Amino acid sequence: MKIFKAPTLSGVDADAAVREARVLIARKLDQPARRAFLQRSFTLGGLSLLTGCSISDDAHVEAALGKISRFNDKVQALIFSPTQLAPTYTDAEITRPFPFNAYYSEDEVRVVDEASYRLEVTGLVADKHAWTLAELRAMAQEDQITRHICVEGWSAIGKWGGVRFSDFLRHIGADTTAKYVGFKCADDYYTSIDMPTALHPQTLLTLSYDGQPLPPKYGFPMKLRMPTKLGYKNPKHIQAIFVTNTYSGGYWEDQGYNWFGGS
Numbered sequence: 496m497k498i499f500k501a502p503t504l505s506g507v508d509a510d511a512a513v514r515e516a517r518v519l520i521a522r523k524l525d526q527p528a529r530r531a532f533l534q535r536s537f538t539l540g541g542l543s544l545l546t547g548c549s550i551s552d553d554a555h556v557e558a559a560l561g562k563i564s565r566f567n568d569k570v571q572a573l574i575f576s577p578t579q580l581a582p583t584y585t586d587a588e589i590t591r592p593f594p595f596n597a598y599y600s601e602d603e604v605r606v607v608d609e610a611s612y613r614l615e616v617t618g619l620v621a622d623k624h625a626w627t628l629a630e631l632r633a634m635a636q637e638d639q640i641t642r643h644i645c646v647e648g649w650s651a652i653g654k655w656g657g658v659r660f661s662d663f664l665r666h667i668g669a670d671t672t673a674k675y676v677g678f679k680c681a682d683d684y685y686t687s688i689d690m691p692t693a694l695h696p697q698t699l700l701t702l703s704y705d706g707q708p709l710p711p712k713y714g715f716p717m718k719l720r721m722p723t724k725l726g727y728k729n730p731k732h733i734q735a736i737f738v739t740n741t742y743s744g745g746y747w748e749d750q751g752y753n754w755f756g757g758s
């Protein structure tokens with residue numbers, strides 16, 4: 496059992512929130528404005544000014560941090576480029592062995608049965624038929640070697656192959672003007688992402704890892720791989736995909752992790 500560090504009420508985490516907010520805001524400013532901004536020092540008091548929340552007790556701190564995190568979502572969405580690519584790597588740079596991570600230990604990995612597996616597709620899509628793995632494998636496939644970055648402080652380079660998610664969404668007649676794509680997983684994990692990231696050219700519905708069918712520990716039968724987002728936004732063992740305008744959060748996001756989760 497792993498203990499994840501979600502934002503708490505401690506001063507240290509408030510500092511981290513302030514720091515994150517500053518970096519994000521600074522990225523949006525022009526050169527002179529950025530210099531002026533970065534010269535100011537923000538404290539919890541500054542955070543209070545920035546968010547308009549009075550920070551006199553724990554509840555207020557929590558509210559301010561929540562506000563910062565939602566503000567971060569907006570800023571990250573604004574600065575996200577639908578065409579800018581994450582770095583790619585060579586075969587020789589692949590991290591071996593690639594780490595396993597989940598909210599449980601490796602001996603508890605969910606084993607999904609290939610024969611009975613169907614990917615459910617619901618919400619704002621024209622074609623709601625459930626997909627077999629064979630049907631997904633019949634679509635055009637591509638490979639990517641990219642870096643996976645986990646908020647727990649490690650990163651690793653891996654090679655994933657599968658269907659470009661934008662191809663899949665267009666194939667099923669998804670409403671690509673909808674705000675979110677949500678995912679439900681075989682192990683009770685869930686998350687949701689913004690539509691621009693769903694349509695990003697490097698967002699891949701992966702069926703393979705390093706040229707082999709995705710092994711159970713890396714998310715068999717399928718995981719969504721997004722090199723533009725942190726590890727916890729990349730759902731493994733996907734069972735259902737839904738397109739929606741209703742915010743639906745995520746497993747870690749509902750415990751305080753930033754929802755946009757850009758890397």
Ligand SMILES: Nc1nc2c(c(=O)[nH]1)N[C@H]1C(S)=C(S)[C@@H](COP(=O)(O)O)O[C@H]1N2
Nearest residue numbers: 594595596597598645680684726727729731
């Ligand atoms: N279904 C599911 N997906 C998940 C998780 C999980 O616990 N369950 N953990 C996330 C986190 S925090 C990380 S870092 C990556 C780890 O993926 P890996 O095991 O392929 O390294 O999976 C992400 N997707």
Ligand SMILES: [Mo]
Nearest residue numbers: 645646726727
């Ligand atoms: Mo992670």
